[in-house]
Amino acid sequence: MPNRVIIGSQWGDEGKAKVVDFLTLDADIIIRFQGGANAGHTVKVDDQEFVFHLIPSGIMHKEKVCIIGNGVVIDPRQILIEIADLAKKGITPDGRLFIADNAHVVLPWHIAMDKLKEKKAGKDAIGTTGRGIGPCYSDKVNRHGVRVGDLLDERELRPRIEAIAGFRNQEFDLMYGAPPIDPEQVIAEFLELGRAIAPFVVDLAEMLHGMRKQNKRFIFEGAQGTILDVDHGTYPFVTSSNTVAGSACCGSGLGPTLIDQVVGVVKAYTTRVGNGPFPTELDNAIGENLRKIGGEFGATTGRARRCGWFDAPVVRKAAIVNGLTHLAMTKLDVLDSFEEILVCTHYLVDGVAQQTMPSQLSKVGRCQPVYEKLPGWMADTTKCRSWNELPLNARSYLKRIEELVDVKIGMISVGAKRDESIIIDLD
Ligand code: GDP
Ligand code: IMO
Ligand code: MG
Helix, strand or coil, rough: CCCEEEEEEECCCHHHHHHHHHHHHCCCEEECCCCCCCCCCEEECEEEEEECCCHHHHHHCCCEEEEEECCCCCHHHHHHHHHHHHHHCCCCCCEEEEEECCCCCHHHHHHHHHHHHHHHHHHHHHHHHHHHHHHHHHHHHCCCCCEHHHHHCCCHHHHHHHHHHHHHHHHHHHHHCCCCCHHHHHHHHHHHHHHHHHEEEEEEHHHHHHHHEEEECCCEECCCHEEEEEEECCCCCCCCCCCCCCCHHCCCCHHHHHCCEEEEEECCCCEEECCCCCEEECCCHHHHHHHHHHCCCCCCCCCCEEEEECCCHHHHHHHHHHCEEEEEEEEHHHCCCCEEEEEEEEEEECCCECCCCCCCCCHCCCCCEEEEEEEECCCCCCCCCCHCCCHHHHHHHHHHHHHHHHCCCCECCCECCCCEEEEEECC
């Protein structure tokens, strides 16, 4: 099996976890490389459902190794919650879950700051998940963050926490009138958390080098989606990390020569959770229908996801900035009862055709989607397990999307469960 990066090609929640869990059958090691507990990755196996925020979605396969790479921002409390949830269902990550000692830690100041900033922004809020992601990444880049390895040694942790407390508490008071957070309490709590996660913490570089030498097969599990990327997305309505495939290398410590394929996960339609532009949004009964049939409610915050038609300029942009080799199309079954289906082929901006999602927010706001109407298939696809079993109109829909985006569809998902999948060509 090739080494694969699996990333979201829209605004997140494309069904990445379903695809990762399925493709893990052929892999040895699954690595998360960016984002944090803002991610909500749902895996359904038989009648069990798990939502992972930090632990890679491959963990359900009992013999596979899962790694949380240096590019992830880690809330250790969340990891412990996920480990406890897994234990309740008889799955133990002992000896096969590893956390990079140089990954940054989400601290109570980060979570508080995320919420304070959003509240103050009012109608201009980004609609974050409130998980402290932006403030944690800014402290990382500002070079005064706390890393996982620091939690294992008070001599490292204490001065860093005291420094952060010094300026963050002042900021809380002056800018938000918010009460300070006691650094002593944070030190005590995070040393305790450090002891709890210590068995999983490793210096990854050498371990990954060894795995590479043994020809282990890797899956890099992306979080969020391309149009939430801090550089390539609808800035500032984005997350605070690079979500694109290139980030897999920086966020894991594995070089680009290892990567054979980049699989872009796409929903058969489009969703977005949080604020910001969304050209094909359906603020009407059709959008509500998509939400209802697709169960489009956030796996992290429970918020209703905004729904719209498939947007080719969005996925075309993803194809370019990620170098996609394949698409994995999910949730085709959600369209089973639609008599007609619209696809946005391109935008018009001030009367001029635009083929990809632009980067300037003002330009995105002026994008008028141009639609093509395709006939629905009005048949159940959830039992289909091969291309030929799919209804003719569903095949035409898929072919048209391939043509518009110019990337072949390697896999189709027709239900949330592992076996509700069709492999077309993942070579
Ligand atoms: P992720 O963040 O990209 O991993 O996606 P989420 O887990 O946030 O959201 C995807 C939702 O769709 C989850 O509830 C999945 O169980 C579900 N899902 C995934 N693939 C399919 C599919 O092909 N059909 C249907 N009906 N549901 C799916
Ligand atoms: P997965 O991995 C969908 C969105 C938030 C908000 C913006 C910034 O499950 O696909 P943040 O908390 O990251 O600062 O919020 O990004 N967002 C997601 N939307 N799926 C996600 O993850 C998301 N993670 C963040 O809703 O609009
Ligand atoms: Mg999600």
